[in-house]
Amino acid sequence: MTTELPAAPEYAEPVVDWHRLDVRMLIVRPLNEMVGLIPLFIGLLVLGKGETWRFLASGGVIVAIVLFGLLRWISTRYRITTEQVELHTGLLVRKRLAVPRDRIRTVDLTAKLGHRLFGLSAIRVGTGQRDQPGEDGLTLDAVSSAEAERLRVLLLTTAKSEAPTEAVVARPGVVLSEWDNRWLRYAPLTLSGLVAAGALFGFVMNFARELDIEVLDPMTEAAHWVAEQPIGLTVALFAGVVLLVATLGSVLVYVVQFWGYRLTREPDDTVRVRRGLLTTRSVSVAEQRLRGVELVEPLLLRAGRGAHAKTVTTGLGRKGESNLLLPPAPVSEAHRVSAEALRQAESPTRTPLRRHPMAALRRRMVRAVVPLLVLAAVLAWFAPSWTWQVVLALVPFSAALGWDRYRSLGHALTDRYLLARAGSAIRETVALQRTGIIGWRIYRSFFQRRAGLVTISATTAAGDGAYHVIDVAEGDGLALADEAVPGLLRPFLER
Amino acid sequence: MDGVSSEVLRLRAPRHQVSRKSITLWTLHALIGWTVLLVPQAVVLIFAATPLQVAAAIATLVVGTAHTLVMPRWRYRVHRWEATPDAVYTLAGWLNQEWRIAPVSRIQTVDTKRGPLQQLLGLSTVTVTTASAAGPVSIEGLDHDAAVRLADELTTTTQATPGDAT
Structure with a gap:
């Protein structure tokens, strides 16, 4: 037993290099931050009479920002091992984040204008664990666009193959849908222009006040002039201006948000959405994490036969619009894209839905009409008489909305999807994969009980967390839930 | 949805009840909640009692008592x-x-x-x-x-x- 065995080779952890963020971030981050501080610099330099301390303070702020950027760059490192993605960051508070690679659900590339000028992209890795808010995934801000693209493919491929081959990387994706100029006609139906115009107006006024610029005076004069004209002209002029601003604004918002929209299926089985005029975004969702789609039809958009679509995915945060599948577009396109994204011949969102019982209509009507009647009664007691008359005049509109809310209600079951639709002002139709349902909640309020109705909620790890079938007849609803997920509800049912 | 018979499905009640001491717990919860509402009203009443305030305080007391008595027992049965x-x-x-x-x-x-x-x-x-x-x-x-x-x-x-x- 004296013969010596050759020493076993020492086990070596495969060495993976630590990477730093792209060196160009040394310029980009301070630039981005200085853009946000423009009002401060204006305050320091433009106002006042050019005292020395103002220049010194400005210089100090710039040096601090640059220095801070440098320290951030030095202290941030990341590496990707076979097991996990690691990120070390933070100067005073050291943070070490590690995300197991098999938990990666989505990869989101964002390039703001500053990033794009220097060819950079921020990359966010989503894991879909939402137990601790703010701890969802990790962000590398930023790496070069080529590196980001390499990481995107690398991070999403590992689930299936250990080493992604270059051939896979090189193949282009299949385009499922692409920007169409004709979609712009749906932009004014989104009201985003009105919101944007309002926000812009508020911002400008605020800024003007800071700078002591009188914009109000000329505007007040204009308003006086308008007010002196006949009332018909005033109303027409006002409506015209609002309409024009809203239309232009919404088209602008639409273009900025969705320019270059492109939905592709990548060779690594991810669905990828790219869009944006100034800030470009690319969101990739691993296909096995796709739990369904949601068709959203706000009232105006629906009137114009338009819709937009969202993915129902595990791993996307609730905030932001990263779950966008299709911007406002013809509803037929929304159906087609849903079918393509889900790899179905016919979109489940086209399935004819079952209506809900008349008791549901009664509930909608009571909710639409009774509060207004109560309000009218109270106003008749206290307020001048024209107020309750106005409220009473609103009742038909409210009732119409209630009727539409009832007409929207519906549910269905296909061999793979649970369909549920609700809402009038914003009608949402969800197609949720039956295998993605991880529990049920069955709610019955006091009034629902009297009407023989229940609200059935399918809980899921994806999207909103729960999708509701509102005010369905108790027996029908339970049968639906029982059939959608065989075996789960059965032991608790009786006839 | 085919093949569902016309008989109406219902959920049966889960098998176990919670502890009877829960009634005490819910009663305490309700008491605390209503006390928080009542004490400021009582303080106001001491200094200035208008008929409206007296009515409000009495209403709070009645509703609170009813809730504290009924809710815990009802909950326990559910x-x-x-x-x-x-x-x-x-x-x-x-x-x-x-x-x-x-x-x-x-x-x-x-x-x-x-x-x-x-x-x-x-x-x-x-x-x-x-x-x-x-x-x-x-x-x-x-x-x-x-x-x-x-x-x-x-x-x-x-x-x-x-x-x-x-």
């Missing part, structure tokens, strides 16, 4: 739970009621929690979470020993189930 090898099933509420079902295969965490009042009464709440942000299933008002046993049981069965539960 609240039920059951844990099978496949699922956790609860019913909670009183005027508005909610059934929750979470399959054991999708359970991510099992917690027991005791507030100060619950500690006083020897009660616990068992909360079962799934990957859904909307799907935690809570069983309020179990005897502490029963709660610990249930949590252990669920943890064991959950660990035996493979997969990442999404």
Whole structure:
């Protein structure tokens, strides 16, 4: 037993290099931050009479920002091992984040204008664990666009193959849908222009006040002039201006948000959405994490036969619009894209839905009409008489909305999807994969009980967390839930 | 939806009731809540009693007493739970009621929690979470020993189930 065995080779952890963020971030981050501080610099330099301390303070702020950027760059490192993605960051508070690679659900590339000028992209890795808010995934801000693209493919491929081959990387994706100029006609139906115009107006006024610029005076004069004209002209002029601003604004918002929209299926089985005029975004969702789609039809958009679509995915945060599948577009396109994204011949969102019982209509009507009647009664007691008359005049509109809310209600079951639709002002139709349902909640309020109705909620790890079938007849609803997920509800049912 | 017979389906009540001490717990909760509402009103009454304020205070007192007497007993008759090898099933509420079902295969965490009042009464709440942000299933008002046993049981069965539960 004296013969010596050759020493076993020492086990070596495969060495993976630590990477730093792209060196160009040394310029980009301070630039981005200085853009946000423009009002401060204006305050320091433009106002006042050019005292020395103002220049010194400005210089100090710039040096601090640059220095801070440098320290951030030095202290941030990341590496990707076979097991996990690691990120070390933070100067005073050291943070070490590690995300197991098999938990990666989505990869989101964002390039703001500053990033794009220097060819950079921020990359966010989503894991879909939402137990601790703010701890969802990790962000590398930023790496070069080529590196980001390499990481995107690398991070999403590992689930299936250990080493992604270059051939896979090189193949282009299949385009499922692409920007169409004709979609712009749906932009004014989104009201985003009105919101944007309002926000812009508020911002400008605020800024003007800071700078002591009188914009109000000329505007007040204009308003006086308008007010002196006949009332018909005033109303027409006002409506015209609002309409024009809203239309232009919404088209602008639409273009900025969705320019270059492109939905592709990548060779690594991810669905990828790219869009944006100034800030470009690319969101990739691993296909096995796709739990369904949601068709959203706000009232105006629906009137114009338009819709937009969202993915129902595990791993996307609730905030932001990263779950966008299709911007406002013809509803037929929304159906087609849903079918393509889900790899179905016919979109489940086209399935004819079952209506809900008349008791549901009664509930909608009571909710639409009774509060207004109560309000009218109270106003008749206290307020001048024209107020309750106005409220009473609103009742038909409210009732119409209630009727539409009832007409929207519906549910269905296909061999793979649970369909549920609700809402009038914003009608949402969800197609949720039956295998993605991880529990049920069955709610019955006091009034629902009297009407023989229940609200059935399918809980899921994806999207909103729960999708509701509102005010369905108790027996029908339970049968639906029982059939959608065989075996789960059965032991608790009786006839 | 084919093949569903015309007979109406219903959910049966879960098998187990919660601890009878829950009535005391809910009564205390209600008492505290209504006291918080009543004390400021009483203070105001001492200094300035207008008829409107007297009416409001009396109304609060009447509604509060009724709620404190009725709600805990009603709740006790409604609240039920059951844990099978496949699922956790609860019913909670009183005027508005909610059934929750979470399959054991999708359970991510099992917690027991005791507030100060619950500690006083020897009660616990068992909360079962799934990957859904909307799907935690809570069983309020179990005897502490029963709660610990249930949590252990669920943890064991959950660990035996493979997969990442999404």
